[in-house]
Amino acid sequence: MGDTNSEDKKKTAREIIENYNGPKVRIMEVCGTHTHEIFRLGIRKLLPGQVELISGPGCPVCVTPVSFIDEAIYLALEKGVTICTFGDLVRVPGTKMSLAGAREQGAKIRIVYSPADAEKYAKEHPDEQVTFLSVGFETTTPAGCLSVKAAKEDGLDNYSLLVANKTMPQAYEALKGSADVFLYPGHVNAITGTRLCEALTEEGVSGVVAGFTARELMTALAVALVKFQEGKPFFVNCYPRVVTQDGSKEAQELVDEMMEACDSEWRGLGMIPASGLQLRPEWKNFDARIKYQVPKMEGKPNPACRCGDVLQGKCKPSDCKVFGKGCTPQHPIGACMVSGEGACSAYYQYS
Ligand code: SF4
Known part of the structure; x- marks a missing residue:
């Protein structure tokens, strides 16, 4: 168990957690899956009072800003593009409506399980223009890149990505000081490796990479x-x-070949320089923003929603006035209640 003293080495992880009597500590679950698993496995109940778990910005749907939903709705309703997307994004509120609302107005919205499915759909429907909503972190970006490569190889001119992919390192920098320890998302580190997280210790940032089983989390x-x-x-x-x-050199090289860093807006954290990705100019024919000249969207969240504070660990979902009342998984007001990885959804389901 790491470089611990000999007395701690004799204890089980559970004993160490339950008997902790050190200083107050705030641990941020960067990853939404960690938030859900810690709740689901009952680990929160083991924590003594001086250990506080706070949620972070690691749910891709949650950090995707309202303006992105507005862009997708613009493509669907104004340009007649068929939107292919992961299911979670469909119910995330935009400024005026969600993609589900756009579908009621005639938009073509298809739920897919991967970018490869979206590319396949485009290939099978040459009479439709198809855009995949590409969100997520280092784990999901390579699949979006592969779908564009496949579209090029298949000679498609009806497939594109609306890209809002993000990279975690800059978020850690932005969140410095909001927690004492980061619980780093194992699947992201599997791609990026650990060098950056190791380097962050020089700036006073502490963290541990965690897996997803009960034993790994404990x-x-x-x-x-x-x-x-x-x-x-x-x-x-x-x-x-x-x-x-x-990390995975293969995935890193693929993304580096096709995408370049850009400034990116994060729900709650605002614009973080160089924290996003966009297709490189040589792939611009597959970039929906360029292809359809999507105008800049302002993106206004519902003023009652505190997703921004939740994602920065500034408040718990239950501190939001509309949590469990106006905002439920059936009628979500913010993205954190929609997504299966969202902190509000986890609190609603388990607490
Ligand atoms: Fe937003 Fe709903 Fe969470 Fe409140 S409970 S922060 S409205 S998602």
Whole structure:
């Protein structure tokens, strides 16, 4: 269990967590799947009062800004484009309506399980213009790139991406100081490697990479608590069966070949320089914003919604006045209640 003292090595992760009596510590679950799994597995119930778990910005649907939904609706309703998307995005409110609302007005919205499905749909429907809504972090970006490569190989001129992919490192920088320890998302680190997280310790940022099983999550939390008491910034990879220091070179090279960094707006965190990705100029025929000259959208969230604060760990979902009342999974007001990885959805389901 990392570089812990000999007494801690004899204890189980559960014993370390339950018996923690060190200083108050705020641990941020960067990843929405971690938030859900920690709730689902009942791990929160083991935590003593001085350990606070807060949710972070690791749910891709949640951090995608309202303006992106507005852009997709513009493509669907004004340009007649068939939108292919993961199901979660369909019910995320835009400024005036969601994609589900646009569908009621005649928009063609198709739910797909991968960008490859969207490309296949475009190939099978040459009479339709098809755009895939490409959101997500380092884990999902390569699949979007592969779909564009496939479209080129298939000679398609009716397929494009509306890109809002983001990269996590800049978010960690932006969130510095909002938590004492980050629970880094193992699947993202599997692609990126661990070098950046290791380097962040020099800036005083501590964190542990966590996997997704009960044992992996408990181990990561226990290591975080033990290391936190040592009083120095630390990094421990608690998911070594999947995560290496270098990550996936193949995925990194594919994304680097096809995409370049750009400034990107995050719900709650605002515009973060160089935290997003866009297709490189040589792939511009597959960039929906260029292809359809999508105008800049302002994107106004519902003023009652505190998703922005939730995503920065500034408040808990239950602190939002409309949580569980006006805002439920059946009638979501904000993205964090829609997404299967959203913190509000997790709190609603389990707390
Ligand atoms: Fe937004 Fe609903 Fe969460 Fe409140 S409960 S922050 S309105 S998603």
